[in-house]
Amino acid sequence: MGCSFQTVCLACHHQFISSSGGGFSFDELHCDVCGSLKTVLYEKHKDYVELKQRYFASDSKPPERVNESSPVDPVLDPPSEVPPEDVSLEMVESYLDRIVGRCECGGQFRLYAPIRCPKCRSDEVKTTVMIVLYD
Ligand SMILES: [Zn+2]
Ligand SMILES: [Zn+2]
Numbered sequence: 001m002g003c004s005f006q007t008v009c010l011a012c013h014h015q016f017i018s019s020s021g022g023g024f025s026f027d028e029l030h031c032d033v034c035g036s037l038k039t040v041l042y043e044k045h046k047d048y049v050e051l052k053q054r055y056f057a058s059d060s061k062p063p064e065r066v067n068e069s070s071p072v073d074p075v076l077d078p079p080s081e082v083p084p085e086d087v088s089l090e091m092v093e094s095y096l097d098r099i100v101g102r103c104e105c106g107g108q109f110r111l112y113a114p115i116r117c118p119k120c121r122s123d124e125v126k127t128t129v130m131i132v133l134y135d
Contacts, residue, residue, distance in 0.1 A: 005127035009117035018115045018127065027052075029096060033107025035116025035123070038100050045099050048092075055087040 007018040019037065022028040029038045042049045093110055100109050114123040 004131040006129040006131060007115065007125050007127045009120060009122055010124040010126055011122035012117060012120040014117055014119040016118055017131065018125070020115065027111065029100065029109035029111060030113035030115065031103040031105060031107040032110045032113040034103060034105045034121055035113065035118065036103055036105070038103075038109045040096065040100060048095055048099060051087055051095055052092055055089060055092050058086040058088075 004017050004019040006015065008015050019028060022039075025042050027040045027042075029040060030036070031038070040048065089111070093108065096111070097108055102108060115125050115127075116123050117125055
């Protein structure tokens with residue numbers, strides 16, 4: 001679920017509305033330079049959803065070490081199944097880079113970019129009042 005917040009910039013005191021989180025069917029990305037918002041609809045980018053799920057899966061479950069204590073005979077040991085490639089945040093974001101492109105300012109849209117003041121681009125902002133809930 002996403003929320004919008006009344007937000008105030010601590011650097012220039014500009015007030016603006018920021019949002020975060022995305023919803024059940026989309027993600028919200030912020031440019032890492034100017035903070036502008038981009039929405040990615042899941043239904044249009046199923047490969048991205050799958051990649052992100054793999055990222056979260058590999059993040060929460062470190063790969064188990066099998067047979068760590070017992071030495072493995074290299075001759076008798078059958079070729080082990082190749083585990084699915086770990087997905088890093090960099091991979092998710094470089095995929096996003098391909099599907100949403102670059103921001104017009106030249107920055108890259110990221111999942112976890114900080115909220116920035118649209119006026120002075122400072123990320124020293126403070127959210128005050130939650131305004132809208134949506135999904
Ligand atoms: Zn930008
Ligand atoms: Zn500002």
